[in-house]
Amino acid sequence: MKHLLDTQALAHRDALAILDTAEEMTAVSSREVKKLPTLRGRTVVNLFFEDSTRTRISFEAAAKRLSADVMNFSAKGSSVSKGESLKDTVQTLDAMGADAIVIRHSASGAAAQLAASDWTDAAVVNAGDGTHEHPTQALLDALTLRRGWSRAHGENPRGRNLAGMRVLIVGDIVHSRVARSNVWLLRTLGAEVHLAAPATLLPYGAETWPVTIHYSLDEALREAPDAVMMLRVQAERMGGAFFPTAAEYTRRWGLTDERLALVEQLRLGATDSPALILHPGPMNRGVEISAAAADSPQSRILDQVAHGVAVRMAVLHLLLSQRQPDGSLDE
């Protein structure tokens, strides 16, 4: 693995390697000294062209726990706002000796373009590109799902995939890089994926995806998913162009208190453990998820945040520890 650009092309073997390494990393994060020396002397650049404090801090924590030097470059107040091209920015960072570039960009494909270019030899990690993919989010979701499933079944999570799980993703699929990354990764890991959304928030062409599509959340919940992942609804979608009002959205596709009562009845597989509730954050409480659902014992939302650091440590570790300065990999 040279870069992490998407989950669509992520092999089962590589996905499991990341998840298993992340299991090791969670142990580091719970120690008193939360630090490993593995990336000492390496430089990780967080190149954020889009505001996302959560994701940036998560990558920053991950790199620091591996003893890497971290540089944060945010588009605001930088040369980008003065019209510098992506190419020039990346070449500048490369000249400063970046070993890995973690890129967040509003343009779909920006990470892939960077990786395909000759602008840098650095390993490229996609931290979210437009409405394309957000692979580390899907990996942390998968880690959360795998841990929940394994604990309920009294198994060691290491080495196993998500076969047997049914995951329901609800909300704004068309504009969601989280949903796309999850669809591919969950399928690669053997889970069954269901989507529930108004037709206006599903991409044209989604019928070709390896998923089951529902236009009714209630109908989707009757399929007894093991986990329900609620997606954030962006404020700019609420103006009536995609659905009439926020209130109608909540009534039809929100995880309301009434639907929470249904979810409380759902179980993880054949066990007695309750099904899981996930949300990539930040949440709109009262819109796509009720306060009671967000704070419910079934909610794994804070676990997701913690797992985010472990997964990003695993990704940086796997990409950089075998890597030579010119970008080639040790055998």
Add this chain to the structure above:
Amino acid sequence: MSEPTTARLAVQPAPGPHYLIRGASILGGAPEDLVVRDGIIASVGAAETAPQDQAPLETIDASGLIALPGMVDLHVHLREPGREDAETVETGSRAAAKGGFTAVHAMANSSPVADTAGVVEQVHRLGQQAGWTEVYPVGAITRGLQGKVLAELGAMAESSAQVRMFSDDGHCVTNAQLMRRAMEYVKTIDGFVAQHAQDADLTGWDTDHAAQMNEGKVSATLGLPGWPAVAEEAIIARDVLLADYVGARIHICHVSTKGSVEIIRWAKQRGIQVTAEVTPHHLLLTDELVRSYDPVYKVNPPLRTEADTQALREALAEGVIDVIGTDHAPHPEQAKECEWNQAAMGMTGLETALPAVQHAMINTGLIDWQRFAEITSTRPAEIYGHTHQGRPIAAGEPANIILVDADASTTIHPETHATKGRNSPFRGVELPGQVRHTFLGGVPVMLNSQLTGPRSAGGAA
């Protein structure tokens, strides 16, 4: 009324050497000798039977080459005035000569827009000065391509450029009432309107979520806003009905979808005066290429699906689509070396058109060289109203001729192209066919695939 096009263009007899083209296969037929003298094909047949006179003949060995009428492109972007960093009339004309085009029609989206007599006259004059091909400016339909009010169509028609083709290409004339009036008005000045069919709302035009690629399976995965086929088809359907209603002609630029083909077929069966164009890239390339996020594949209308390319090829063979138009759209490097959604739309096309069309249409057995001559020369010339282009290769006809090595095979290297644009989607691709010689009005502007010199502007300038 205007004079015939030939007179307007004032083709000057070529002084100096005359040419004996030996053993060329006319439209793929048996080898013949051609004598070119004073800008005219003096004879076709064994050279010995050609009328002799005092002028010496320079011999060109054309054995194994196919003689075709010089190609006529109704759709190029020469960028001048305003974007001379992307292309000039001079460099675009050189690209045309290298590609085998003896006439090109320059779209109006220059800066300033070609919406006045002054700008079209400038482009026309620059074309004559360049002398590598004939350059005909296309006039804007609406002022500033804004789609609000009609441009000075009559003034452009009566200018020295004698514009006959009007298009807002790059922008759709969205307002149906304005489109109707443009068709009615242009009809009275012996011209025609060419539509860039794209519903603005369905493609998020001028919004933050403007369409970036074909809407379908690939866009769903890539997370790029989709450009639905119906946004093209709805406008074509509307415009053929309008053309029928007002009894005018309509030309559809760069048809890209299977559904558009169906509508045009229906309109033609009904007797509506519609003509249609397809680009070489839409015959060959699909939206699968966008998975690379390489902006060289960003073009408007976007690359579609395999089913669309197949339907377009069949429509072109069958005659539902009339002509090839390259939509040659050079861009400077930085306009393509950036994020996909910020990249400019368009591809170069003049120097790869013949190889691409040969690959898509001839080598697949869909058409022969006779039909090739129709779609690249005869029909586009007829659509515009040229009387000296798109002519048969016969004695007495103007010597706008190209000689093509159909057996050649070339790997495309955009760095070797005459256009300033390096944005060829065929970079590194091996394509068949090579234009070896281009005769413009009897003057060899390219010999052995090398540009020689322009036709002297002479008294025409």
